[in-house]
Amino acid sequence: MKKQIKRFIKDEKGQGMTEYGLILGVVALGAIGAFWAFGDTLTTKVGEVTTNITNGFTKP
Numbered sequence: 001m002k003k004q005i006k007r008f009i010k011d012e013k014g015q016g017m018t019e020y021g022l023i024l025g026v027v028a029l030g031a032i033g034a035f036w037a038f039g040d041t042l043t044t045k046v047g048e049v050t051t052n053i054t055n056g057f058t059k060p
Contacts (some may be wrong), residue, residue, distance in 0.1 A: 019049070
């Protein structure tokens with residue numbers, strides 16, 4: 001039994017995938033935080049770009 005536990009602890013096959021999952025989670029939280037913090041500004045800018053494309057570009 002002790003041999004099996006030691007072998008299980010030394011086994012690193014799933015370690016890389018776990019690390020990628022953690023990195024993906026951190027990046028996702030960062031993206032969600034950025035969209036939450038700058039959401040209104042992004043919505044305004046997208047609206048301005050849409051208006052400019054629809055009406056043609058003019059100098060401000």
